[in-house]
Amino acid sequence: MSRLDAILDRVDADITVVVERFLRFLRFPSVSSLPEGREGIRACADWLRGELAALGFAARVAETAGHPLVMAARRSRRAGPKVLIYGHYDVQPADPLEDWASPPFEPEIRQEDGLTRIYARGAADSKSQVWSVIEALRAWLEVAGELPADITVMLEGEEETGSPSLPAFIDAHREDLACDVVFNSDSDMWSRQRPAITTRLKGLIHEKVTIFAPNGDLHSGHFGNVAVNPIGVLAGILDAIHDGRGRVAIEGFYDGVDPVPPALREKWEALDLDEALCGVSVEGGPTEDGLGAVERMWGRPGIDINGIMGGNTGAGERSVLPGSATARLSFRLVGRQRPDHVRAVFRSFVEAHIPCGCRVAFEGAGGSTAVSVDEASPWIAAAAQALDAEWPAPTLIKGTGGAVPLVGLLTEALGVDCVTLGFILGDDAIHAPNERYDVERLRKGIRSWVRILADLPDPRTSPTRAASHLKR
Amino acid sequence: MSRLDAILDRVDADITVVVERFLRFLRFPSVSSLPEGREGIRACADWLRGELAALGFAARVAETAGHPLVMAARRSRRAGPKVLIYGHYDVQPADPLEDWASPPFEPEIRQEDGLTRIYARGAADSKSQVWSVIEALRAWLEVAGELPADITVMLEGEEETGSPSLPAFIDAHREDLACDVVFNSDSDMWSRQRPAITTRLKGLIHEKVTIFAPNGDLHSGHFGNVAVNPIGVLAGILDAIHDGRGRVAIEGFYDGVDPVPPALREKWEALDLDEALCGVSVEGGPTEDGLGAVERMWGRPGIDINGIMGGNTGAGERSVLPGSATARLSFRLVGRQRPDHVRAVFRSFVEAHIPCGCRVAFEGAGGSTAVSVDEASPWIAAAAQALDAEWPAPTLIKGTGGAVPLVGLLTEALGVDCVTLGFILGDDAIHAPNERYDVERLRKGIRSWVRILADLPDPRTSPTRAASHLKR
Numbered sequence: 001m002s003r004l005d006a007i008l009d010r011v012d013a014d015i016t017v018v019v020e021r022f023l024r025f026l027r028f029p030s031v032s033s034l035p036e037g038r039e040g041i042r043a044c045a046d047w048l049r050g051e052l053a054a055l056g057f058a059a060r061v062a063e064t065a066g067h068p069l070v071m072a073a074r075r076s077r078r079a080g081p082k083v084l085i086y087g088h089y090d091v092q093p094a095d096p097l098e099d100w101a102s103p104p105f106e107p108e109i110r111q112e113d114g115l116t117r118i119y120a121r122g123a124a125d126s127k128s129q130v131w132s133v134i135e136a137l138r139a140w141l142e143v144a145g146e147l148p149a150d151i152t153v154m155l156e157g158e159e160e161t162g163s164p165s166l167p168a169f170i171d172a173h174r175e176d177l178a179c180d181v182v183f184n185s186d187s188d189m190w191s192r193q194r195p196a197i198t199t200r201l202k203g204l205i206h207e208k209v210t211i212f213a214p215n216g217d218l219h220s221g222h223f224g225n226v227a228v229n230p231i232g233v234l235a236g237i238l239d240a241i242h243d244g245r246g247r248v249a250i251e252g253f254y255d256g257v258d259p260v261p262p263a264l265r266e267k268w269e270a271l272d273l274d275e276a277l278c279g280v281s282v283e284g285g286p287t288e289d290g291l292g293a294v295e296r297m298w299g300r301p302g303i304d305i306n307g308i309m310g311g312n313t314g315a316g317e318r319s320v321l322p323g324s325a326t327a328r329l330s331f332r333l334v335g336r337q338r339p340d341h342v343r344a345v346f347r348s349f350v351e352a353h354i355p356c357g358c359r360v361a362f363e364g365a366g367g368s369t370a371v372s373v374d375e376a377s378p379w380i381a382a383a384a385q386a387l388d389a390e391w392p393a394p395t396l397i398k399g400t401g402g403a404v405p406l407v408g409l410l411t412e413a414l415g416v417d418c419v420t421l422g423f424i425l426g427d428d429a430i431h432a433p434n435e436r437y438d439v440e441r442l443r444k445g446i447r448s449w450v451r452i453l454a455d456l457p458d459p460r461t462s463p464t465r466a467a468s469h470l471k472r
Numbered sequence: 473m474s475r476l477d478a479i480l481d482r483v484d485a486d487i488t489v490v491v492e493r494f495l496r497f498l499r500f501p502s503v504s505s506l507p508e509g510r511e512g513i514r515a516c517a518d519w520l521r522g523e524l525a526a527l528g529f530a531a532r533v534a535e536t537a538g539h540p541l542v543m544a545a546r547r548s549r550r551a552g553p554k555v556l557i558y559g560h561y562d563v564q565p566a567d568p569l570e571d572w573a574s575p576p577f578e579p580e581i582r583q584e585d586g587l588t589r590i591y592a593r594g595a596a597d598s599k600s601q602v603w604s605v606i607e608a609l610r611a612w613l614e615v616a617g618e619l620p621a622d623i624t625v626m627l628e629g630e631e632e633t634g635s636p637s638l639p640a641f642i643d644a645h646r647e648d649l650a651c652d653v654v655f656n657s658d659s660d661m662w663s664r665q666r667p668a669i670t671t672r673l674k675g676l677i678h679e680k681v682t683i684f685a686p687n688g689d690l691h692s693g694h695f696g697n698v699a700v701n702p703i704g705v706l707a708g709i710l711d712a713i714h715d716g717r718g719r720v721a722i723e724g725f726y727d728g729v730d731p732v733p734p735a736l737r738e739k740w741e742a743l744d745l746d747e748a749l750c751g752v753s754v755e756g757g758p759t760e761d762g763l764g765a766v767e768r769m770w771g772r773p774g775i776d777i778n779g780i781m782g783g784n785t786g787a788g789e790r791s792v793l794p795g796s797a798t799a800r801l802s803f804r805l806v807g808r809q810r811p812d813h814v815r816a817v818f819r820s821f822v823e824a825h826i827p828c829g830c831r832v833a834f835e836g837a838g839g840s841t842a843v844s845v846d847e848a849s850p851w852i853a854a855a856a857q858a859l860d861a862e863w864p865a866p867t868l869i870k871g872t873g874g875a876v877p878l879v880g881l882l883t884e885a886l887g888v889d890c891v892t893l894g895f896i897l898g899d900d901a902i903h904a905p906n907e908r909y910d911v912e913r914l915r916k917g918i919r920s921w922v923r924i925l926a927d928l929p930d931p932r933t934s935p936t937r938a939a940s941h942l943k944r
Contacts, residue, residue: 033788095786099689125691161789188694202693206789214753217571217904219597221674221804221874222660224776225768228756231710231777231799238707281686283829284700296697304696305703306792307784311777312800314567316505317633317678319802320778320903327703328784330791332693357755402693431792432689 004454007143011135011446018446019109019118019439021051022131025089026107026120032067032090033161040105041067041157044089048130048155055138057153062173064165067157071176073150080149081180081456084414086406087130088159088186091122092431099433109439116439123437124428129185130155132423132442136449148453152179156406159186162204162366163405170413177414180459181379183452186404187422190396191275192441195387195448198420199375200298200399201407203333205343205367206306208326209234209350214357216323217311223321228355230325231310237353238327241303246288248303252345256336260299268294271396278427298399302332303346331367332401339367368405377417378457386451387421390444423448476926479615483607483918490918491581491590491911493523494603497561498579498592504539504562505633512577513539513629516561520602520627527610529625534645536637539629543648545622552621553652553928556886558878559602560631560658563594564903571905581911588911595909596900601657602627604895604914608921620925624651628878631658634676634838635877642885649886652931653851655924658876659894662868663747664913667859667920670892671847672770672871673879675805677815677839678778680798681706681822686829688795689783695793700827702797703782709825710799713775718760720775724817728808732771740766743868750899770871774804775818803839804873811839840877849889850929858923859893862916895920 001009011018028044031037045061045068052059052072059072067090094104100119102108107120122128133153140147154177158165170177190196211230218227243249260268269292273282288296296302310325312318331342347362354360373380375397384395404420411418423445429435473481483490500516503509517533517540524531524544531544539562566576572591574580579592594600605625612619626649630637642649662668683702690699715721732740741764745754760768768774782797784790803814819834826832845852847869856867876892883890895917901907 031788033790034786092790092792093784093786093788095784204693204791206791214755216901216906218752218901219874219903220776220778220802221676222769222872222898223752223754224802224804224873225760225772225774226754226757226765227752228754228758229777231780232714232758233756235707235710235777235780238704239711242704280690280695280699281829282695282698282700283686284705284827285698285829286700286704288697293698297694300697302697304692304791304793305701305707305783306692306790307786307794308703308707308780308782308797309785310780312565312567312779313781313785314506314565314779316503316565317800317802318505318564318567318778318903319676319678319776320564321776322779323904325780328789330692330696330789332696355756357753357757400694401697402691426694429688431691431790432795434688 003144004451007139007450008447010139010143011443011450015439015443018135018442022442023107023118025127025131026118026122027105029105030090030122030157031093032158034093041090045070045157048089051134052153055141062169064169066165069157069169070155071152073152074147075150076147078146078148079458079460081459082150082178083181083183083456084152084154084177084179085133085183085185086154086156086410087133088126088156089130090157090160091125091127092160094121096433101434117436118439119434119436121435123435124424125430125435126159126186128437128442128445129422129424132445133185133449135446136453139446139450140453149456152177159404159406162206162368164366166406166409170409174413177410179414179416181416182410182414182418184404184407184418184420185422187420188400188424190398192425193391194393194396195391196396196398196421197380197384198398198400199373199380201371201420202401202403203337203339203367203369204403205331205333205339205364207329207331207343207346207362207364209329210324210326210361211354212324212359212361218321220319220321227321228358229321230358231322233355233358234308234310234325234327237350238305240353246286250345250349253342254301255341256338257301258335260295265295268292268298276426278425280426297401299334301334301337304330304332306330332403334370337370339369343367368403369408371408371411373411373418379417379419382455382457383419383421383452386455387448389451390448475616476923479611479922480919482611482615483915483922487911487915490607490914494914495579495590497599497603498590498594499577501577502562502594502629503565504630506565513562517542517629520561523606524625527613534641536641538637541629541641542627543624545624546619547622548619550618550620551930551932553931554622554650555653555655555928556624556626556649556651557605557655557657558626558628558882559605560598560628561602562629562632563597563599564632566593568905573906589908590911591906591908593907595907596896597902597907598631598658600909600914600917601894601896604917605657605921607918608925611918611922612925621928624649631876634678634840636838638878638881642881646885649882651886651888653888654882654886654890656876656879656890656892657894659892660872660896662870664897665863666865666868667863668868668870668893669852669856670870670872671845671852673843673892674873674875675809675811675839675841676875677803677805677811677836679801679803679815679818679834679836681801682796682798682833683826684796684831684833690793692791692793699793700830701793702830703794705827705830706780706782706797706799709822710777712825718758722817722821725814726773727813728810729773730807732767737767740764740770748898750897752898769873771806773806773809776802776804778802804875806842809842811841815839840875841880843880845883845890851889851891854927854929855891855893855924858927859920861923862920
């Protein structure tokens with residue numbers, strides 16, 4: 001048995017204890033966007049530090065202005081590349097809690113559809129991915145007694161809030177972070193059979209809009225026909241965002257968006273989308289000027305309404321004309337779209353729709369730009385080869401509608417390639433109630449990382465390009 | 473001093489203890505539309521029964537399929553009319569709780585703007601009105617030793633939920649309720665100076681609409697550009713309810729709506745709306761084909777969005793494409809508009825806007841029709857005369873956007889006139905946080921009822937019409 005096979009074998013043999021450890025990770029309510037998540041974030045970071053220290057890593061909880069990162073490094077005696085692996089341990093809020101079949105931070109295992117599924121907030125996004133990396137490192141160390149390369153693990157606690165502390169942290173720790181390649185583990189597969197490496201990631205900004213009527217809450221019977229209803233105003237604005245052809249009707253929104261090259265479009269159109277959707281229906285969904293679904297998912301910007309609330313949101317009837325109404329939106333950016341510009345044109349658009357007497361308040365700042373990584377990178381080729389060895393179908397080089405601000409920030413700061421790969425699927429219910437992951441993918445994900453680390457190009461012997469292939 | 477003056481004087485002299493008793497009434501959380509209100513409703517009904525029994529009334533808590541009524545009757549030794557006085561002791565839910573400066577069921581007195589204001593849920597709608605009647609009865613009994621007429625008090629516990637149990641109750645108790653006139657105390661003044669009798673009341677139906685996407689919650693980054701967003705669908709529907717001229721664009725909605733007669737319109741247009749709005753702004757508010765504000769408030773039907781909710785309504789950012797979105801609406805009806813017809817045309821309208829793959833669920837039933845009472849009724853003339861004696865400006869005969877289902881039900885069942893009068897004002901924040909009422913109006917409201925009861929026409933000596941003057 002080769003050393004690689006022995007390590008892979010160890011993963012298979014240990015899967016039960018691997019799952020036990022993973023469940024411990026899932027029990028931390030590490031919600032980054034809510035004040036009550038602070039304690040869970042801190043406990044989770046401390047625990048991760050301990051886990052990595054136990055594997056012989058020099059591990060620490062690194063403070064930021066917001067939530068801490070867990071930084072851990074271990075050298076190899078072998079001559080190999082310096083590798084930085086990124087993941088995040090924070091999770092989305094779990095509400096609406098009443099829609100969960102089991103409590104979000106008390107993981108539950110269920111046998112379903114021939115799979116062993118683990119239900120918990122973060123079970124997929126992104127604790128499964130972090131844990132796949134850590135267990136791959138453990139398997140390497142336990143069987144081979146050493147790592148195949150110098151490895152630094154960087155686990156963020158603010159990914160789900162748009163990584164606000166990351167730019168300053170990277171700036172202050174350029175030397176610690178210096179490496180030959182970054183692996184970003186926070187990503188998905190194309191389908192259950194087919195792994196993927198993601199080279200196009202969208203930018204992201206969040207915005208909260210509140211319309212205030214000139215009055216507080218009023219009796220809707222008395223004033224409904226004469227006083228303004230901010231829910232109606234908000235509905236009108238949200239409806240006006242798209243024109244009849246499904247395009248965003250906000251002037252300046254598409255600034256910096258280039259059309260997808262015809263050759264790429266052709267490749268995308270050849271893909272079987274149903275395979276990737278894992279049962280998610282696109283019936284009745286948005287369209288845009290006849291563009292294909294894959295192009296819209298990976299190559300076109302979009303505006304999403306993530307939430308809305310106003311007036312009577314309680315259980316009983318209440319004849320109220322509310323004093324305010326609020327929507328939460330997010331914007332997915334591509335190409336050279338700038339967050340500040342998109343935010344500005346959106347705000348102007350909303351302001352132009354506000355009737356006399358009403359006022360609008362916006363909440364939101366920062367955001368990330370889109371990122372593209374050169375598909376010709378030798379790191380990508382090597383990773384694809386490793387994945388091909390593990391999974392039934394060949395690795396797909398793809399885009400995503402998701403955003404991982406880290407990718408742009410880190411590749412820009414360090415001047416290296418970033419290989420984004422992971423094993424999340426479309427029906428894992430990430431960001432939603434009853435988020436889940438299955439033990440089968442956990443096992444194959446760990447095995448994938450074992451293989452990837454075994455087959456890293458050595459920049460000192462093979463001519464990888466030193467410069468970044470980042471296009472923004 | 474005349475007997476009437478002595479009774480009025482007693483009201484003034486006792487106002488401090490009157491307020492004390494009123495505060496006790498306000499402390500009951502008698503919310504009719506929420507399951508958790510059941511206990512407060514029951515305790516409030518029992519307490520009211522005790523208060524009326526202490527005044528020598530034969531009082532009981534009368535059960536219904538829903539919340540109970542308090543029924544109390546006391547005969548007079550004088551030959552006079554039989555009078556039925558209606559009020560309701562249930563209140564609207566108090567949420568959003570965080571917007572209250574003091575807890576909604578712990579009444580707080582504040583000196584503001586030269587007034588002594590009492591803040592509590594129900595302080596105006598309608599406990600102040602019920603209490604004005606009860607204290608007027610007390611003053612009569614304490615000073616005169618008897619009532620000026622046979623009086624039955626009927627206090628409902630389901631007015632804020634559309635009076636679902638009232639039709640069956642009235643039907644089963646026609647003999648107990650038989651009377652010469654009904655007074656409905658659940659009403660408002662025109663302005664702080666000018667009392668009013670309301671002869672036009674709107675009908676009301678409530679409807680809850682939920683749009684379900686074919687999927688549950690999804691990651692908005694991954695699926696936002698391809699899967700349907702039910703908030704967006706809902707916003708489009710709500711925006712389409714009105715056309716560019718402010719008319720309801722739902723086919724069949726206006727069936728049964730007659731234009732306001734030109735003479736009446738002229739009278740309405742001569743009113744100073746600002747006086748009645750008490751600072752409520754109509755800036756940016758709805759319009760309808762150039763119709764005046766008073767006409768729209770009293771003579772035109774309308775559709776109000778009372779609440780909306782969907783997706784992320786929490787405090788943190790969450791990149792979710794929600795699985796559903798919900799709106800609560802109410803419809804104010806006039807003339808011969810039928811609740812079942814309006815509900816049906818609305819549902820058809822919504823269904824026509826639902827994209828393939830989505831589905832819609834409606835919740836709502838019943839409702840009330842609009843009611844008009846003949847302005848020439850001698851009961852109205854007598855009440856107006858009594859009010860004129862108490863207030864600085866002459867009584868206005870007016871309409872309202874509000875609905876009191878009782879008025880239509882009772883006048884139809886009993887074949888008598890209903891005089892709707894009360895002392896609520898536009899800035900009492902009814903149905904809203906920080907609802908309030910002032911001691912000055914409480915005192916003058918009690919005095920008004922003392923005067924009204926003193927000057928009732930006697931149907932056995934004066935030729936009042938026996939038949940109902942109800943127009944529906």
